Amino acid sequence: MAENTNSNQADSFQKQKNKEEMQKQVISFVLMIVLTIIAFVVVATGVMDSMFAKFLILSLALVQVGFQLYYFMHMKDKDHDMPAAMMYGGIWAAILTLAALGVITWW
Amino acid sequence: MKGWMGKLRAFCLLGLTALVLSACGKENLTALDPKGYGADQSFNLIILSTVVMLFVLAVVMIVYTIVLIRYRKKKGREDYIPKQVEGNKTLETIWTIIPIILLLIIAVPTITATFDLADESAASDSLNVEVTGNQYWWHFNYEGQEVQTSQDLYIPVGEKVYLNMMSSDVIHSFWVPTIAGKMDVNPENENVMYIEAQDEGVYWGKCAEFCGPSHSLMDFKVVAVSQEEFDQWVDDMQNVDAEEEPADAVAQEGQSLFEENNCMSCHAIGSSPAQIGPNLTNFGDRSQLAGVEDLTKENLVDWIMDPEAIKPGNKMTGQYPDVSEDEASKIAEYLMQLQPSDVTPESADN
């Protein structure tokens, strides 16, 4: 078992598919970096009014997280319906929690 | 809206008289015999929702009884296999829709009343009292009046009084069942609620948020008096001279003992705002001692000697040197004579 060298290779068709997938992943990564840079630049330069800046950077974060979840973590794939369901459930509970703590703790 | 509610209430009352009468509770303590605006609002909803609920319960119980009588296993049919019914769209729709309608009947007046009781628009031209909850006593500061008092809250009858409530330690809750529902008293946010008593009298108040060992002993009173009496009371309270010496000698001794033992570092007499311990300006007029004991000299002596035995966990225990029974009795004499006004819980009760 330990000396197992596993020379068996995935077939070439699969390899090609994996490669295409990987290219998409790299593109998402580049986009994520770009979004990050935009967010930092907006804040560092202070070009925007603070309400708008907050809105913008939050939206950028959401898009970025979408990339992570759907591409890097494959939530877009067909066989991920249960994981997706549980993530949506978690996100739903998360939104409620955030709304409560953010809005109705001080009055 | 009101008229409709009123009629409904009258109707429901008929049905529920037996129920309510049989278990009404103590006057001016129970929530079932409301004598204030807020308590009225709550009571209307209690009655309305009870009636709707009794209706639902009746439906459930009728079906239940029929089922149990008709479909119990019978002799000779032990092995009967009933038809395996999957469901019935119509029926299922019916028992989805009807509850929704019933709930709406409750929901609409609920929301109306909720907004009504949260209305702060009249606050600026009403009497405002700053309420502070403390382990285990209540402090009342009449805003803009230079009147401070503890444990007994005097209000004019038939007037909206706004309470601006904060806690100095843990969370408490201000509850006078017969006049109004409760409202929490938090340490970080001020809560505003208004109360309005419809009849003169002394109403029992209780702390309703778990606040420590003596939570069950953190009672207070709301003393509702006529507007004239109230003005009189405010006047009397404003004219208290904290330095004034009592008339008889024992009480005078009591006063100096009171000062020697540093009681004033926590308590206050007059309108100064010290709030570590209750304000004692009208102590002799109080309805009760420590919120729960009869206000007698003997009880007061016991309290001064060992407050822990009466209210476990209170903040007075251990704050002053031991006093002898004799000293305690002199201090008690002094305190019992702090009776600045003729307007008292007793006078309000009659």
Added chain:
Amino acid sequence: MSIASAQKRGFGAVLWDYLTTVDHKKIAHLYLFGGGFFFLLGGLEAVAIRIQLIKPENDFVSAGFYNELLTMHGTTMIFLAAMPLLLGLMNAIMPLQIGARDVAFPFLNSLGFWLFLFGGLLLNCSWFLGGAPDAGWTAYAPLSVTSPGHGVDFYVMGLQIAGAGTLIGGINFLVTIVTMRAPGMTYMRMPLFSWTTFVTSVLILFAFPALTVGLFLLMFDRMFGSAFFDVGLGGNSIIWQHLFWIFGHPEVYILILPVFGIFSEIFATFSKKRLFGYTAMVFATILIAFFGFMVWAHHMFTVGLGPVANSIFALATMAIAVPTGIKIFNWLATMWGGNISIKTPMLWALGFIPTFTIGGMTGVMVATVVADYQYHDTYFVVAHFHYVIVGGTVFGIFAGLVYWWPKIFGRLLHEGMNKLTFWTFFIGFHLTFFIQHFLGLMGMPRRYWVFLEGQELDLGNLISTIGAFFMTFGVIVFLINAVYAAVKGEKVSADPWDGRTLEWITASPPVHYNFKQTPLVRGLDALWIEKTEGKGTPTPAEPLGDIHMPNSSFLPFMMSLGLFIAGFGFIYQVDYNWAYILLFGGMAVMLGSMLIRSVKDDHGYHIPKVELEREAD
């Protein structure tokens, strides 16, 4: 190993077996014993509470001790009695119902149990170490932060550990249901108890993290001087209330949904009818769970959140009455036209309908904000939640125990004693709690150590206490019954109630691999279908072959023990430096065990086909 050979083994061997077991059926036994033990403890605390309140200004217990009693009663009952008993029933039955040989993570399953047990023990150690927690089961800050002594610290550590166990259990059930259903067992063919197990686990998954965070904040404030709830440094105690109830309300549905499942099985079985409106029942369950997350602030109507928030939460709360009503009416419709036999499980189910309906009704009544200004924190609320928790969850646990006792232990309970338990408990229950509605409205707040003389609260409290004695009697009869069954109980066949679902095709109690061959499921009520349209038992979905089984392991016990020790370390490092030894030592035991687990491959073992053939039915 068959039961017979198990009985021949010595006590030590049996003990070791249970300490290391990863078999879901044995873990179920452990949960039932652990939960049962804590139920008695919580019950004892309840009886002490009731004795204190038997007359005005009683001094049976001191104020401080009363607060400890009521806190531990609530905490113990909810976290250490009701939930573990339900998890025990789920463990025992759900894998059988979906035709699985095991759960997805047998090792984690056992870890979940030991964490619960050690968490519960840690919490209860507080009794002997300077006093139990005394800030209520809700532990509202700042009272819980300022509470002197270590009581609340034990609350924090105990619940944290037990809560981790519950979370693990929840994930385990979820994955089991997703990946291990027998062929043909589609989601919409799952028995309702399995469905409610699934939905309950979802609730556990999303609700417990909020409690975890809340407990961490409380722990940091108490043990490490942070300022989350310290108003002086800008803290805010309302955060605790939100976090607690974001967990707390889903928690009450965690307590009720499984018993909805149990009753659904019982009504169908004892009416000899298919569950009416199965699809609606499933969706109602999901809806309740969904709404369950949007209503928590109904515990906070008097906090001062403002009329808008209060109205929204009131509406959401009332909405839950609709799916719950669907369930009640579907159960009635299941019985309608049936051939009802009233054995004890059915008796509990029949007792549940009116009781829970009343509890639900008072639930809707407390949801009407302005009326709740009166009800809140009074005995009306105490009455409400005991009607749903005792009249729902506890009745359901009793029903489930009586119903599945043959499957779990292979013996029948004595029917006469069963009935005696039911009637005394049922009557005692209503005596205790019905009157409390009125006590609340007559001005009796909850968590009151004493009520005063002359407030017309005496009679009600006396009746209430007498009721509690009836309940005690019922519980004691049940205990005797359990012992009686173990010693003299009648051994039973695989299917004593003429059941409808797959657990009844396994032996009573089931062999440790559950099914020799995984059954093929052809529809809802898989067994019933075979009884009425087939050969009487499902066709196997696979040829007889080797069965893969997990190995037993002592590591879950060690990991939990490590945390248990570390818990003391956390609590006492505030006062003593030596406590760091416990803290780091305990953590080392836990992490070391984790490391061993991850480094040592554990592929399990196989039961060879020949052996299975030998163990003929």
Added chain:
Amino acid sequence: MSHDHSLNPETMPNEPEKATLEGKNKFYGLWFFLGGETVLFASLFGTFIALRDSTADGPTANELFGLELVFIMTILLLTSSLTSVYAMYHMKNNEFKKMQLWLGITAILGFSFLALEIYEFTHYIVDYDFTFRSSAFGSAFYTLVGFHGGHVTFGLAWLIAIMIRNAKRGLNLYNAPKFYTFSLYWHFIDVVWVFIFTVVYLMGKVG
């Protein structure tokens, strides 16, 4: 071991992480766990948001935070997410050595991130006297960011453990799910960080 064959089949399936029931279970188990983690972090974020202005006369977010450091940390962590994708890519192609290499890079990036975070915290404590006990804001800040840091630490320990444990024996159906679930966990840490740098640092700067 008798299962060697079943775990080392002639040709690796396309998704080795989900080829066995145990693998599938791990896959779902970890995903569901992440669903719960979402609520855990939401609770921490919510607490932070409620207390972000409660500085009690101590330093405020705007005074404390410097964007350069956070930017570097962000890039490190984002990149480590990509490198773990590369590792999974090689896992699917059954190229064990390359997978290990990319995992190694992931670990290095992770450690660098952690080092910077520790530096950041000491900086605040030493230079600003801003601690866990300074104010409610301080408590909330260290708790939220610290919980994330704790997750990173745990992830690194996990990664190192499975890398060493499997270094000699190569990829098989028994350990593929372990690598895969680790990568999921690691991505999730990144998801959380995206919100941290946005909500805590950037929004702290904006005010």
